Amino acid sequence: MSLLVLEDIALRFAARAIVDGLSLRVAEHDRVGLIGPNGSGKTTLLRIMAGEQSVDRGRIERRRGLRIGYLPQDLAIAGGISLRDFVLSSVPGRAGLDAEHEAAEAELADAAARSAGEDEMLELAERLAEVTELASHFERFFSEHEALRILAGLGFRPDEVGRDIGELSGGWKMRAVLAGLLFQQPDLLLLDEPTNHLDMPSVAWFSDFLRRYRRAFFLISHDREFLDEQIARVVSFEPEGVRQYSGTYSQYAVQRAEEARVLDNTAANLEREREHMQRFVDRFRYKASKARAVQSRVKALEKMADVQLHVRRKTMRFTFPPCQRAASEVLRLDGAGAAYGDHVVFAGVDLTVRRGEKIAIIGPNGAGKTTLLKVMAGELAPGRGRVTIGSGATVGYYAQHHAEALHRDSTVEQEVATANPDALPARVRAILGAFLFSGDDVDKKVAVLSGGERARVALARLLIRPGNLLLMDGPTNHLDHGPSEQLAESMTSYDGTMVFVSHNRGLVRQLATRVWNVAGGLVETYAGTLDEYMDSCRRRLEEAVDRDEGGAREAAGDARVGSNGGAAAKADGAAASLDGARKSRADERVRKRREAEERRRRSAVLGPITSRIEALEARIAELETAQSRRGAELSDPAVYADERRRRQLLSEYQTGAAKLEELTARWETAHEELAALEAELAAEAPQE
Numbered sequence: 001m002s003l004l005v006l007e008d009i010a011l012r013f014a015a016r017a018i019v020d021g022l023s024l025r026v027a028e029h030d031r032v033g034l035i036g037p038n039g040s041g042k043t044t045l046l047r048i049m050a051g052e053q054s055v056d057r058g059r060i061e062r063r064r065g066l067r068i069g070y071l072p073q074d075l076a077i078a079g080g081i082s083l084r085d086f087v088l089s090s091v092p093g094r095a096g097l098d099a100e101h102e103a104a105e106a107e108l109a110d111a112a113a114r115s116a117g118e119d120e121m122l123e124l125a126e127r128l129a130e131v132t133e134l135a136s137h138f139e140r141f142f143s144e145h146e147a148l149r150i151l152a153g154l155g156f157r158p159d160e161v162g163r164d165i166g167e168l169s170g171g172w173k174m175r176a177v178l179a180g181l182l183f184q185q186p187d188l189l190l191l192d193e194p195t196n197h198l199d200m201p202s203v204a205w206f207s208d209f210l211r212r213y214r215r216a217f218f219l220i221s222h223d224r225e226f227l228d229e230q231i232a233r234v235v236s237f238e239p240e241g242v243r244q245y246s247g248t249y250s251q252y253a254v255q256r257a258e259e260a261r262v263l264d265n266t267a268a269n270l271e272r273e274r275e276h277m278q279r280f281v282d283r284f285r286y287k288a289s290k291a292r293a294v295q296s297r298v299k300a301l302e303k304m305a306d307v308q309l310h311v312r313r314k315t316m317r318f319t320f321p322p323c324q325r326a327a328s329e330v331l332r333l334d335g336a337g338a339a340y341g342d343h344v345v346f347a348g349v350d351l352t353v354r355r356g357e358k359i360a361i362i363g364p365n366g367a368g369k370t371t372l373l374k375v376m377a378g379e380l381a382p383g384r385g386r387v388t389i390g391s392g393a394t395v396g397y398y399a400q401h402h403a404e405a406l407h408r409d410s411t412v413e414q415e416v417a418t419a420n421p422d423a424l425p426a427r428v429r430a431i432l433g434a435f436l437f438s439g440d441d442v443d444k445k446v447a448v449l450s451g452g453e454r455a456r457v458a459l460a461r462l463l464i465r466p467g468n469l470l471l472m473d474g475p476t477n478h479l480d481h482g483p484s485e486q487l488a489e490s491m492t493s494y495d496g497t498m499v500f501v502s503h504n505r506g507l508v509r510q511l512a513t514r515v516w517n518v519a520g521g522l523v524e525t526y527a528g529t530l531d532e533y534m535d536s537c538r539r540r541l542e543e544a545v546d547r548d549e550g551g552a553r554e555a556a557g558d559a560r561v562g563s564n565g566g567a568a569a570k571a572d573g574a575a576a577s578l579d580g581a582r583k584s585r586a587d588e589r590v591r592k593r594r595e596a597e598e599r600r601r602r603s604a605v606l607g608p609i610t611s612r613i614e615a616l617e618a619r620i621a622e623l624e625t626a627q628s629r630r631g632a633e634l635s636d637p638a639v640y641a642d643e644r645r646r647r648q649l650l651s652e653y654q655t656g657a658a659k660l661e662e663l664t665a666r667w668e669t670a671h672e673e674l675a676a677l678e679a680e681l682a683a684e685a686p687q688e
Contacts, residue, residue: 002027002657003066003188003216004049009058011044018044022058022242024235026188027657028664030216033227033249036237038452038480042220045235045242046070046190049218065104065127069186073193077173079166083156086165087147090180104128119658142183150179153205154198155364171197171365182209189217195226196477199365200503204534222480224249225506249481270304277301317486318434323468323496327390328355330469330497331376335385338371345371347384349523351516353469355390358491358498360508362526362533363518369501370399370473372518376499377471393497394467400474402461403454408447412437412457415446419461428464435460436483452479459487468496476504505530602681609674616667623660630656 004026011018018041026032026049034042047053048060050070062068081089108124116124151161154175165176174197181189195203203226210217210230218235221227227249234245234252245252277297284290330353337347345368353359361369374380375387377397389395406415417428432442435456446457459475475491476484488507491498502508508515508530515526517533526533630653 002061003030003063005059005061006048007059007061009048009055009060011048011053011055019055019242024242024244025653025657026216026218028187028216028661029214031230031232032216032218033231033234033252034218034220034236035227035234035249035252035481037482039450040237042237043073043192046192046218046220047072049188050190063187064107064123065100065131066188067184067186068188068190069181069184070190071174071178071181071192071194073196075174075177077165077177079164081165082162083151083165083168083176084144084147084161086176087151087180087183088142088144091142091184101128101131104131147179147183150182150209151176153202153209154179155202175202178206185215187215189213189215191217192220193222194219195221195223195503197365198503200362200505200530200534201364203503203505222476222484223504223506224481224485225504274301274304318431318463318490320463320466320490320494320496323466323494324392324394326355326392326394326468326497329353330355330357330390330393331499332388332390333376333382333385334388336375336382336387337384338368338375338380339383344521346518346521346523349385351523351525353497353499355497356495357513358511359500359514359516360512360530361499361501361516361518362503362508362530367518367520369518372516372523373397373399373471373473373499373501389469393469395469395471396462396465396467398458398462398470398472398475400477403451403458406446406454406457408445410446411443412446412449413442415457416460416464420465423464431460431464452483455479456483466494466496470494470496470498470500472498472500472502474501474503476502476507505534605677605681606674609670609677613667613670613674616663616670620660620663620667623656623663627653627656627660 002025004024006022006024009022010020012020022045034045036042044053047070048055050068051062052070104124104127108121108128111121111124148158148161152158156172156175156179165173168176178191178194195206198206203223207226207229219227219230231248232246234247234249236243236245236252236256245255247255277300281294281297281301284294287294332353333349333351336349336351338345339347349372361372363369371380375382377395377399378387379397379399410418413428413432416432417423417425420428423431429442432438437444437456437460446454449457455477456479462470462472476487479487484504484507488510491511498511500507500511512530515530515533517524517526630649633649
């Protein structure tokens with residue numbers, strides 16, 4: 001049964017249609033990526049699904065009792081509550097669940113009294129069962145340990161969980177809200193750029209968490225690699241309307257390119273056929289013996305429809321000019337340090353940047369990555385030590401705050417031209433065109449630009465005079481997929497030296513020849529790959545959580561061993577040696593026979609239920625394949641021109657969804673039976 005249904009919805013802002021005639025179904029366990037250019041309507045669609053935005057037309061149906069968790073890009077949080085309590089209180093308490101249980105029972109009784117339909121009764125029964133399970137296992141589902149584990153995964157230190165949430169910065173507040181949503185385990189998660197404020201270790205942890213998440217979610221993200229890891233369906237805002245595709249983002253890109261290729265080929269074939277017919281008509285128009293053939297082709301030409309080609313979006317295209325050659329040692333830091341007041345960010349740093357290197361600076365948020373780049377760029381004087389720029393090196397610096405520091409009253413063209421007064425107007429226009437500013441766009445005031453547009457202007461200012469040492473802080477942060485990928489591709493052609501800060505794993509993998517890890521006041525040149533670095537972060541995180549949880553137990557154990565540990569260890573060793581000596585071959589044969597008998601017994605008891613589960617899984621896989629095919633057909637705008645075909649597909653899709661839900665329920669029941677049988681066998685098994 002669907003969690004959420006949007007049917008023929010439409011919404012306009014002034015003269016612009018955000019969506020028009022959109023139909024969308026969200027099933028349990030759906031993993032959907034929502035993509036499209038900045039400003040296309042992705043966030044608005046999430047707000048519609050969350051119930052925060054009304055529509056002009058259409059029907060929105062939510063499953064009874066549906067719990068939705070929505071993470072917007074902008075939020076306001078008041079203080080007065082600790083971080084730990086904020087997360088724990090994000091779910092209803094036990095009393096709230098009891099009240100919800102009573103309400104679900106009353107709704108089911110009312111439905112039975114008025115002889116409600118089978119679908120409604122099934123939905124209410126499932127909701128009651130879910131609330132019953134949540135109430136009976138409240139501590140297991142919503143334990144403080146789980147809350148602390150999520151907070152640690154998102155980068156909060158153990159000593160921070162008692163802080164007032166009002167003291168946190170905007171980015172850390174966003175992490176706190178995300179932690180609360182993950183802790184709630186809502187039926188449907190709506191995530192709008194959840195990785196924007198996460199560093200690489202946190203993104204890696206969050207990625208692992210979502211891969212294990214068994215409920216539905218919609219995800220907006222500019223991180224292509226993150227999308228590929230998480231989603232199994234794409235809802236895309238395209239020039240021809242909202243389209244749906246099965247598969248990951250990369251699979252969507254392949255499907256989209258294949259669609260365009262097929263349409264281009266079809267259009268070319270039709271054009272050739274049209275030209276051939278037109279030549280025949282022109283040649284024999286006045287020949288009486290060919291009059292019937294000419295008329296036949298004229299009618300055929302009139303009936304021949306045009307192929308609607310995909311509208312190509314403008315993409316950034318930029319190539320770096322060749323750089324002047326600098327010295328082999330482009331930049332060096334000797335004993336460099338930086339501090340803000342009494343807070344030392346890093347100290348005693350010795351680093352060397354060599355010609356042609358592309359170095360990625362990574363590490364946790366707040367560790368000092370941006371500060372290090374500012375010191376290298378000369379925007380921040382080192383508190384100690386020295387920064388030396390090599391002979392012939394000219395620095396180009398891009399920082400995230402540069403986009404906000406543009407002159408609001410300047411036009412786009414003026415802002416870029418002032419960055420390089422020697423550049424000819426044609427060169428300025430060419431750079432602006434490469435960054436998707438053309439025609440009247442170049443005369444727009446900076447004040448009216450979106451965040452993504454301002455980021456493109458700041459990049460254009462840098463790249464019109466890039467120098468041979470580029471220092472870049474988050475160059476792709478405010479760019480959507482197309483411009484971000486094109487910029488990354490352009491950066492690979494840069495023949496100068498580059499040091500950049502980025503949380504975009506794909507960009508780091510594509511560009512970096514070396515990695516600097518900034519953490520704990522130190523800057524380490526990382527010898528391993530990015531993936532090895534992230535694996536080490538994941539291991540350290542798990543060890544820290546286990547260490548915090550088990551500290552008390554370890555302390556108690558240490559105290560016991562400290563009092564009489566030597567004697568106990570000797571006694572344990574002697575007992576182990578004696579037990580080992582008494583182990584005979586006869587005992588071993590008895591053990592092996594017992595294990596063989598146990599295996600046969602388990603096979604006899606568990607074999608039938610295991611076979612039933614495998615058969616259900618095969619049938620479910622078959623149905624899911626059929627549903628994917630139907631979903632792909634329903635996402636084709638051409639289908640909606642054939643009302644009969646559309647109705648047939650919708651009917652088959654709904655029937656298939658219902659059957660899939662029934663089979664999934666049977667599969668879950670079978671698994672519960674299997675677990676019960678395994679528990680019985682374990683209880684009956686002879687104890688060693």
